Amino acid sequence: MKVLVGIKRVIDYNVRVQINREGTDVIKEGVKMSINPFDEIAVEAALRMKEAGQATEVVVVSIGPGAAQQQLRTALAMGADRATLLETDDEVQPLAAARALMNLVEKEQPGLVLLGKQAIDDDANQVGQMMAALWDKPQATFVSGLELDGGRIRAVREVDAGLETVEITLPAVVTVDLRLNEPRFVKMPDIMKAKRKPLETIAFSELGIEMPPRLESLGCEPPPSRSGGVKVDSVDALVATLKDKGVL
Amino acid sequence: MAKVLLLADHNGDSLNVSTTRALRCAAALGEVDVAVFGSGAGKAAEAAAALQGANRVLHVDRPENASPLAALIAPQLAALAADYDVLLAPSSTFGKDVLPRAAALLGAPQISDIMEIVDERTFKRPIYAGNVITTVRVPAECKIVATVRIASFTAVEAAATPAPVETIATDASLPDHTQWISLQASGGDRPDLQSATRVVAGGRGLGSEESFAMIFQLADSLGAAVGASRAAVDAGYVPNDMQVGQTGKIIAPDLYIAIGISGAIQHMTGIKDAGVIVAINKDGDAPIFEAADIGLVGDLFQIVPEFEKALGSG
Numbered sequence: 001m002k003v004l005v006g007i008k009r010v011i012d013y014n015v016r017v018q019i020n021r022e023g024t025d026v027i028k029e030g031v032k033m034s035i036n037p038f039d040e041i042a043v044e045a046a047l048r049m050k051e052a053g054q055a056t057e058v059v060v061v062s063i064g065p066g067a068a069q070q071q072l073r074t075a076l077a078m079g080a081d082r083a084t085l086l087e088t089d090d091e092v093q094p095l096a097a098a099r100a101l102m103n104l105v106e107k108e109q110p111g112l113v114l115l116g117k118q119a120i121d122d123d124a125n126q127v128g129q130m131m132a133a134l135w136d137k138p139q140a141t142f143v144s145g146l147e148l149d150g151g152r153i154r155a156v157r158e159v160d161a162g163l164e165t166v167e168i169t170l171p172a173v174v175t176v177d178l179r180l181n182e183p184r185f186v187k188m189p190d191i192m193k194a195k196r197k198p199l200e201t202i203a204f205s206e207l208g209i210e211m212p213p214r215l216e217s218l219g220c221e222p223p224p225s226r227s228g229g230v231k232v233d234s235v236d237a238l239v240a241t242l243k244d245k246g247v248l
Numbered sequence: 249m250a251k252v253l254l255l256a257d258h259n260g261d262s263l264n265v266s267t268t269r270a271l272r273c274a275a276a277l278g279e280v281d282v283a284v285f286g287s288g289a290g291k292a293a294e295a296a297a298a299l300q301g302a303n304r305v306l307h308v309d310r311p312e313n314a315s316p317l318a319a320l321i322a323p324q325l326a327a328l329a330a331d332y333d334v335l336l337a338p339s340s341t342f343g344k345d346v347l348p349r350a351a352a353l354l355g356a357p358q359i360s361d362i363m364e365i366v367d368e369r370t371f372k373r374p375i376y377a378g379n380v381i382t383t384v385r386v387p388a389e390c391k392i393v394a395t396v397r398i399a400s401f402t403a404v405e406a407a408a409t410p411a412p413v414e415t416i417a418t419d420a421s422l423p424d425h426t427q428w429i430s431l432q433a434s435g436g437d438r439p440d441l442q443s444a445t446r447v448v449a450g451g452r453g454l455g456s457e458e459s460f461a462m463i464f465q466l467a468d469s470l471g472a473a474v475g476a477s478r479a480a481v482d483a484g485y486v487p488n489d490m491q492v493g494q495t496g497k498i499i500a501p502d503l504y505i506a507i508g509i510s511g512a513i514q515h516m517t518g519i520k521d522a523g524v525i526v527a528i529n530k531d532g533d534a535p536i537f538e539a540a541d542i543g544l545v546g547d548l549f550q551i552v553p554e555f556e557k558a559l560g561s562g
């Protein structure tokens with residue numbers, strides 16, 4: 001079984017993002033970029049399937065600028081077999097991304113598509129569900145436990161009420177949550193080896209996908225800031241302040 | 249007036265509070281019909297009908313809808329939404345699972361987590377773990393499909409007279425590739441984290457599952473719900489449904505007490521709308537103090553029992 005894993009190049013989760021002076025976008029120049037942490041977990045999950053003899057090939061795909069090759073190389077260094085970049089400098093919104101990934105699914109015919117449950121830049125949490133709809137296949141989202149058994153997957157999902165278990169047949173789309181696994185660190189020799197693994201670049205515009213309506217961005221602003229608080233030096237002062245504020 | 253369809257999150261008997269809050273947003277956009285997908289979920293449908301802002305409740309009743317499965321509900325929802333200008337769902341895990349699947353079937357882009365309505369086609373939403381707010385507009389002639397950030401809206405009141413409930417039977421064929429197996433809920437009789445007015449939360453600073461009992465005790469003496477940081481969940485002190493933050497629950501209690509939590513941005517995004525934030529942490533430089541209204545620097549193992557005692561005597 002071939003596993004297709006989607007990864008997105010995003011600003012590293014440790015960076016404090018800044019809005020540009022025009023208020024149109026966040027500043028991405030000169031900022032550390034990484035694989036979206038949820039997607040890294042998806043890559044790890046695919047690699048473990050391959051190591052367990054459940055998957056035959058792990059293909060990673062990214063939609064983004066040429067520089068996203070770095071993130072694809074990292075995934076190859078982790079152990080993925082080959083990579084495809086659907087290259088574009090434009091912002092690709094979730095429905096367009098889902099259509100583009102479906103284009104690749106038709107070509108690659110994977111048995112399983114693994115994605116992060118959301119990207120930590122736009123926090124949309126949509127692409128996996130949209131792909132599953134367009135593909136007309138089952139989905140298991142927010143997954144923190146995954147068991148592959150022949151043509152079926154038993155998935156444990158993190159939902160508001162607790163942990164939900166569902167069973168789906170393959171092919172399917174699974175989106176992963178943070179607690180599924182801890183991604184491996186890449187080692188130097190693997191980085192060298194990854195340089196020789198195949199990485200194909202396809203211009204996004206040449207996919208010929210029908211572009212859905214776009215949400216128009218009217219700008220960015222910082223969130224309302226919380227006014228600075230006070231420090232108290234004892235439990236008694238804490239209780240008194242809470243009473244003062246009317247919350248006790 | 250715009251025709252709005254709101255997807256209800258419920259358990260068959262009652263509505264999830266996310267639904268009553270999302271209805272506040274929905275009602276501001278037009279005339280709202282609430283869609284309740286279930287199997288004999290009459291009670292939940294009636295609960296929806298009893299809310300101010302509900303014009304009609306559509307109870308889509310069939311055995312396959314007994315479990316909240318996106319692959320089954322999304323096609324029914326998309327078909328139902330054809331006649332509406334706006335399709336909304338709460339940003340609960342159920343809403344997040346179903347709505348993008350319906351949006352894709354409708355060929356419409358989706359806005360995730362509306363936090364503010366600017367005008368009938370323009371909305372604010374958080375990105376970058378809530379560190380940036382972006383304003384987006386849905387192009388004309390495109391259906392508005394969106395999830396509603398629960399913490400940004402208050403629950404609607406009860407209606408003077410209940411709205412009509414219509415039971416809808418559909419026989420559209422549904423896929424059988426997805427089976428619901430079980431739900432392991434931590435439950436308990438403590439207040440619900442998402443609607444509680446007071447929340448006490450613990451982090452890695454608690455050090456063990458045993459010590460985390462202190463948090464439950466303090467919460468009980470305050471009548472508060474219990475939350476946790478991701479580190480506390482990862483370490484196995486408490487189950488996942490208690491996690492607060494970017495990947496957990498986004499909450500807006502009047503009082504939030506963070507104990508042994510450093511205040512990482514991914515955690516803080518979950519409590520931006522809280523009324524008063526209290527931080528108890530032994531590290532005076534912990535980022536949590538930048539956002540806390542009241543900070544107390546010190547050892548939680550000393551402070552928490554003292555705090556509980558003060559509440560008991562007070």
Ligand SMILES: Cc1cc2nc3c(=O)[nH]c(=O)nc-3n(C[C@H](O)[C@H](O)[C@H](O)COP(=O)(O)OP(=O)(O)OC[C@H]3O[C@@H](n4cnc5c(N)ncnc54)[C@H](O)[C@@H]3O)c2cc1C
Pocket residue numbers: 013037038120178450451452453454476477478479480491492493494495496497507508509510511512513514515528529530531534546547548549
């Ligand atoms: C993509 C992504 C999503 C994430 N989503 C979330 C999320 O939804 N929610 C979330 O919480 N995190 C999330 N995180 C993790 C987040 O970055 C932090 O790692 C996490 O919040 C840290 O938890 P903590 O504050 O309990 O632990 P730590 O950061 O280890 O802090 C422990 C604190 O306890 C204090 N302490 C220790 N002992 C004592 C004592 N005896 N008395 C008093 N204080 C003490 C320490 O001073 C320290 O400040 C996410 C991370 C990523 C990458």
